[in-house]
Amino acid sequence: MISVCTVLLAFLHSSFGFHGCQSGMLDKGKTLQLKQIEIEYTSVDGESIVMIVENTTNGNDSMQLMHTYGVMTYFPTNICNYSTLATINLFENKIRYISNISCLMGLEILNLKRNRLTRLSNTTFLGLTQLIALDISENKIIEIEPYALVGLNLNISYINASKNSLTSVDITNVVMSGPFCFRDFSNNQVSKLTNLEGIVLDTNKTYGPGIVTFQDNPFLTWPEFDKLGVEHLVDLGTLFDFGFNFVGANFTCDCKMEPFLSLAENIVNRIWRNVHDVKCTNPPNLKGMSVLNLTRTGRLDEFVCPISVENGCPIKCNCTEKSRQRMLIVDCQDLGLTTLPDHLPKTSFSYELNVCNNNISVLDARDYFKNVSVLKICNNQLQKINVAAIDVIKNITNLSLANNGGFLQSLPRSIQYLTADSLDLRNLTIFCDCDTIWISEWLQFRQVDSDTVYCHTESYGRIKAIDFKDVHGDKCNVKDFKTMIISICIAVVLILIVVITVISYKFRYEIRILLRQQDNSVGKFKYDIYISFDENSDRLLKWVKQILVPFLDNCGYCTYLPIRDCLPGNISEDDARNVLHETRCFLVIVSSNYLCQEGRPRSEVEWKYAWDLYSRDKYRKIVMINFDHLPASRVDPPAIKAFIRLRKVLDFSNRDGEHLNHIAREIGHRRRIDLPCVPLRAFSTTTLKHRHIEEVELSNIA
Template sequence: MKALLYLTWIWVQTQLLCFSLATGAQCPNGIQWQPDNMPKRDDLCCNTWKCNKENQDLTVKSEEFNNCCTCYSFTSWEDGEVNLGIEYISVSGKSLVIDENKFDENSMYMIEHQYGEMTEIPSNFCDWDPDSRLQGIFSAYILKIQYYWLRIVKLDLRGNKIRQIVDLNCIRHLDSIDLSYNRISKLTNSSINQLSFLRKIDLSHNEIQTMEPYFLSQSTQSIFFADISNNQLPVLDVSNMISLVPFCSIDYTSNVIEHLVNELDFTLDPEKHYGPGFVHLNENAIQQFPDFADLLNLESLQQLGQLISFGFDLREIDLVCDCNFEPFLDLTIAIKKTLWRDYMNITCKSPENLKGKTAIDVHASLLNCTFKREDNCPRNCKCVDQPYTNTVYIDCSDLALREMPENLPNSTFSAYIHLNLSNNYITELKDTNYLHKLTVLDLSANHLKDFSNGMANKLENVTIIISDNPYLLKIPQQFQHRNICRTEMENVYINCGCEMVWIEEWLKAKSCVGEKLFNCHVPKHVQVFARDFSADLLDCGPNVFFFHMILTFIAVIIGVLSLAAALVYKFWYEIYILWKRLKQKNIDKHHPEFNYDVAITFNEEDDQLRKWVMNVLVSGLAKIGYKVFLPFRDVPFGNERDGEIIKTFCETRAFLLILSESYLHESEDNDAGRSWTENEWKYAWHQFKSDHRKNIVLLNYDYISSLDVSHRQIAAFLRVGCVVQFGNHGNNLISEVISKIGPHCGYLPAKSLGNKKPVLDRAMLPPDPRKNQRNHLSSSIGSFSSLKLVPIENVDSKKEPKNGNHLDLLFNVQGQERNEKPKFVRECCKHKLQQVNNLDK
């Protein structure tokens, strides 16, 4: 009995031990710890010997304590995992995970097979291997190992010949992965992205050349340690350096990284807290200090303060101490005053005068960059960017230049330019694209002949040095607004006549210590220094004032005429169209001498537009009596199209252009040259200009603004011509087109009508609540186009109308026959019926 109780006690203790291992109840040398950034798990412990040096109350988890536990955490079941076996199934290194024992749901398992011949992750690990033969031969192993997937916590396959990491996301509780010393060449961001329990991954000493963005830093991951050292990475994405959750270390030591990139446009969010963590970048090929402001899409470098607790170890790199490092120097010095870390001890490898010096001890004025010819530095000039002064210094002196450079280099760090063009042969100032960036313009010892008021205005805040220019005899009056201290004009001799009397007031109002002023040639006097010049030395009577008034008046007249000429040139076609319309007094007059009433031109390749034109517009006009010419329909097959169009347009009364987006772009898309529609417009325009009887009407099909039309004639018509806006007339679109075109050639008006237009009783049209909507307009126009317009005086109702005559068509609204004709037909128009019947015949 005692033996039975003893065995029962041992069994209970064993079960409790297993349970404690599984639930994390045991934390030797530490306490149970739950990180804020990881999913709920109770199997992690924190080493209190490392993270509780001050014996603080461990019930209060401070940020510092949690950060320390990130680096000194361990699992409650550590070193108690059950190892699963590996069995090779081919000479090529293919293998399976096996277990000869019965699965224990209370145990933790690991797969450890070091320095073997494996070329792949075991084939039944997440069933990644698509080889169909496995299911037939090893189905038992494949089915059994699936029970272990949620209990495997460690994968150690270091020292094998594995070439790729397959999708491991089925092993949801995987805590650590060691695939170091293998032959992996690429890391994809979908292979471990769902392993939220993963704390450690070691991929060092592989052949990794490609690492996709967010391989280590997705929101579902909480990796504490990542070792990617001793690989062949040429670039590194910033998303694999910075994480929203704390981490201990990411090691990229001894790769060949030259640049940091931001492939997916990662942006550092000022509202979020990142890390902290430590990133090792030492012993790489980086030469320039990373521009974190640009890489992380920051508005200013001050936002880098969010990464203050991060460490970026850049020791043992060939750092070039130039302008790229200067913007970060002040930030680094500020950090140095409060916090010094060994990894800040970066030394300069170049330039030669800074080699071996600690980077943060170099004065910012020495951190400069030299631009080369390919950076737009003018030939033979010296271009140096000095961010410390926010200025690019460009020295183009003594180069026998005859004009100012066209372009200058653009700086990422400096906003201003100091341009030295002294001792050359430059004769005039050019209005270049960099004038607004200049702080100093040195044109001393050149051959300047003129300095305009316009250039003086643009250079008002620029220090100008124009000393020793013997051909400069006049300075602009705009100089009276300049600061004398920012204008050097030594050894310049100005002709100071009556028009230069403003110089006296300028020099009296402003003064400067050490000023460098010009000399004056005064008529009938000797040469005087600028400050000795006054109006008393000149004989400037009222005639001179009157002369200046006349010159001013003439200048104003010339300016007004120039403005008028510019407006006429700009709006020439608008003016011409208005003038033509004023001369077309008889636009509504009947003209039977033309063979066609209207020629329609539009983009024939637009299927939707072509159907509307044929089924609605042309059909409606034809039923009313208009004879319509469509080039693509009416030009005989095989005839020369341009010749037929020219001939027919001469015999056509009006021209209707249907303006659409496709019409405007047709000529641009035509590789063969001038498009048909462009030719048709040209011929219509010439007919419009040469014959006062003819007219052009635009139907704005796509609501195009004149500002969007580059064709000046068409744009002018949109502004002042005969334009019908598609969709803005309800059921009256065709009626509006007819009013612009005028009566058709076959129309014979009654005596009482004179030149009146055909009358349509609009009350006969069915109401349509969807006015001004293009997608319903065609149906409304379709019902309208089935009507025939007949002058009221031409209607005769003495006899009952025959089927199919004009009256039947007129009153057949939307296919519904009326049993009785309208009242005005029965009472007023009976005597006209015979005339209508004759028209039908």
């Protein structure tokens, strides 16, 4: 008895000349001596059991079950008792469901043609590692779950699932790592391939060789391989080493099919044999033509996709996606447009926008300009080109402004920096003056039809733009010289303004001190002098308490010394502000640690408030003593730096013995003018490491 496998392989060999899978399956069919077993019905509902006919059969013999043209509705209930079954042929029965047959681990061939199956799950054939041929054709199958026919432990070489009711086929049931014979999904209702599991095919593996047929299925669009596990179409030839048969599919030969065909141009004869030739059903200009011949003759440029208004095409325009050129063409000619379209369809390709033969007067910038490669705006009424529009279309390769009526008010200078390979300015008239003389120079070097580019001038009317410099150049040179002089003057003034501004800001405190108008009137103040210094310095504290303050008191000044005159404890910021507000002169003794004490020193509050009063009130005065001879670079507050830079300080390094007299002169009028100023003697400063002051005589202070 000839096995089903042998018959199937003979069919494959005669029909497709496929030799790759023949030897292994034929060997199995020739070497196995199969023992026949029969079916015995146990109910009128088609239930049955298996029984052995030949008594000589032992438990290790391979068996076959053949029961065709029967009324079986289920697999025999005791079929697992016959685990050595190698072949099952249940052709034309009424089986609706395949029970668990994983127990038949030796099953090689299963024929369930012309039954009533409706679904196959991914566990139906689980464990059937020896199964090499499966025929489930002419059933009523509407769904085959992913991995139902191809899995880790399945190696089914021949599958016939034709003439069912499938509307889709998952890619997991199509591709198989390694060689196989045949996958037949013909004569179903398949309109698409799916990838429900989201698999990504391994580029390190080869799937096939073998043949997959989807003949006579109502496919409308070409499979999108990037959604079927092929990350890059360039890998398709490496991954798939088998042929497809899509004969009878209603393919629209469009931009979705073109990328695959472009990559397959060199191997199309291997992937599609002549017997598997596919013909276009759409578009009308390609209807009935062989896809194979169109590929061979280089007509893939005609595989395009129309874009509808719903998908972003401007109303009344025609939008076409050409994947071969990676271009989306938007044709808006002869529509009476007065402005450019506000939007274009979204795409990953470049745009070609044709708005010729309209009434557009202004070329404005659009968001999509950055992706425009070709812009044709010929035969319009163009009068103005915005600079922003030219700045955006930097990647343009073709720009046509030809045959525009009237004349352009100006041509943006940035147009000369475009990298466009083709620039069409034929019969274009531009208003020219000295600011546009560059156009004449540019046309001499730009590869355009310069003889038909014209200038409209006030003096000479309409002349060729390339001749404008020769005709009008002398007048422009005079204007250019005047413009240059004016520009230089303006630049100098601007530089001076900047320099003065910078200097004024840098020396703002010095300027404020120099320009300040001092009123030497005594005014109505409670105190003459507020003394601020680093009270943590022992030698400075000793000098202030034993020499400076007694001297000032004896001169008739009303002094305020925080360390002496405030209540026990630290003086508050508010107290310092109140006293300073009632004081005419702020005497600050600058030392190395002044304003540098830990925490928030009182001296910082004193200085800030004193400077604020000094800046706003002409009666106020600041007298500064540089006790430690500090340079300006070692002082942080900018206002104190200004006093030192301007030498508005009393330098304690002065050895003429007149320190106190200088201080008194700087302070000026005293509040208690009714008291005489008595000279003090013997104010020794030897403890401060300064020379001995022999005698201090005070001048009469008016």
